Amino acid sequence: xxxxxxxxxxxxxxxxxxxxxxxxxxxxxxxxxxxxxxxxxxxxxxxxxxxxxxxxxxxxxxxxxxxxxxxxxxxxxxxxxxxxxxxxxxxxxxxxxxxxxxxxxxxxxxxxxxxxxxxxxxxxxxxxxxxxxxxxxxxxxxxxxxxxxxxxxxxxxxxxxxxxxxxxxxxxxxxxxxxxxxxxxxxxxxxxxxxxxxxxxxxxxxxxxxxxxxxxxxxxxxxxxxxxxxxxxxxxxxxxxxxxxxxxxxxxxxxxxxxxxxxxxxxxxxxxxxxxxxxxxxxxxxxxxxxxxxxxxxxxxxxxxxxxxxxxxxx
Amino acid sequence: xxxxxxxxxxxxxxxxxxxxxxxxxxxxxxxxxxxxxxxxxxxxxxxxxxxxxxxxxxxxxxxxxxxxxxxxxxxxxxxxxxxxxxxxxxxxxxxxxxxxxxxx
Numbered sequence: 001x002x003x004x005x006x007x008x009x010x011x012x013x014x015x016x017x018x019x020x021x022x023x024x025x026x027x028x029x030x031x032x033x034x035x036x037x038x039x040x041x042x043x044x045x046x047x048x049x050x051x052x053x054x055x056x057x058x059x060x061x062x063x064x065x066x067x068x069x070x071x072x073x074x075x076x077x078x079x080x081x082x083x084x085x086x087x088x089x090x091x092x093x094x095x096x097x098x099x100x101x102x103x104x105x106x107x108x109x110x111x112x113x114x115x116x117x118x119x120x121x122x123x124x125x126x127x128x129x130x131x132x133x134x135x136x137x138x139x140x141x142x143x144x145x146x147x148x149x150x151x152x153x154x155x156x157x158x159x160x161x162x163x164x165x166x167x168x169x170x171x172x173x174x175x176x177x178x179x180x181x182x183x184x185x186x187x188x189x190x191x192x193x194x195x196x197x198x199x200x201x202x203x204x205x206x207x208x209x210x211x212x213x214x215x216x217x218x219x220x221x222x223x224x225x226x227x228x229x230x231x232x233x234x235x236x237x238x239x240x241x242x243x244x245x246x247x248x249x250x251x252x253x254x255x256x257x258x259x260x261x262x263x264x265x266x267x268x269x270x271x272x273x274x275x276x277x278x279x280x281x282x283x284x285x286x287x288x289x290x291x292x293x294x295x296x297x298x299x300x301x302x303x304x305x306x307x308x309x310x311x312x313x314x315x
Numbered sequence: 316x317x318x319x320x321x322x323x324x325x326x327x328x329x330x331x332x333x334x335x336x337x338x339x340x341x342x343x344x345x346x347x348x349x350x351x352x353x354x355x356x357x358x359x360x361x362x363x364x365x366x367x368x369x370x371x372x373x374x375x376x377x378x379x380x381x382x383x384x385x386x387x388x389x390x391x392x393x394x395x396x397x398x399x400x401x402x403x404x405x406x407x408x409x410x411x412x413x414x415x416x417x418x419x
Contacts, residue, residue: 262332
């Protein structure tokens, strides 16, 4: 049975950019209240939420009913803030993008120091990296780091682009050609692999390379959940179908999540998703990937007839 | 006790708007077997239960016997308890095998 249209999202990302917009935003507690009222199960505070002055109030408002995942970029200020916050039940996502340089690889010494500091706070971080063109080749080195440091999970989410691409340039996003290069790097790595952490890979084509022969494990995947079980909220409370779909559906706290989810804009998005992308017709694997990341594909791959950016073409 | 109890590892909620729509469709004589009214998440995977399954699920608090759950379901749908007992039993057995329900 496929997943029907839900009353409100189940998983939601909420962006906290590290800039003046974030610091100046005063309605965060009201937005948090709206999210909690919406019955969302999992809320990921991404960007630099620990640097926001209202973070403690936000955690208190959301912590009662939602499971919280909090992004941390490993800065000294964030580590200091973590000491002061009530984090029971929260999962810390250590975003390692600042520790990776295309020329020098993973800054393992600096990253080691952060992992040690987090462990001293009794935090067992999930390591997270948004795969981009310039860091795909560093994934094996990052996996070796995770193995050496007994990191239980590595998460590779899709790029969140929001309304303004949030600092990612379109050119940063990996395409299928990059994935072909990565496939060779991955095969080399697998000749001498390490103990792998649990992998959470959002892009289906990257997942396919990194977890070969595991198609059954996605047997219940029913396709893109943007605007259904997934949602994304920006720092001003503007609600999007997901972090990779730059379209406003409504605004918290002016509207409730339930009202936004019953609105016509959301229904239009679900209608778009229900149609098979033109570039996917006739593909034998369509019932495995269901078109992949429809948000990125719809907005950035019109010449590829809206196929997932990392898909090389119908099979 | 062997009363069915929802696994604490599962998060779930009733889709109230959806449930109201399904009840309306049922009154209109439509087939609602494939329409979800309760969603649950187990090990990161999302599942949904239809109207009957969702009503049984909500009763599985570890306090209700299978007979009591069947009686409540029969009352809800204005049928005899005997008509739903085997359905309840089958559903609960299936969910126990999946680990979604445990013995309360």
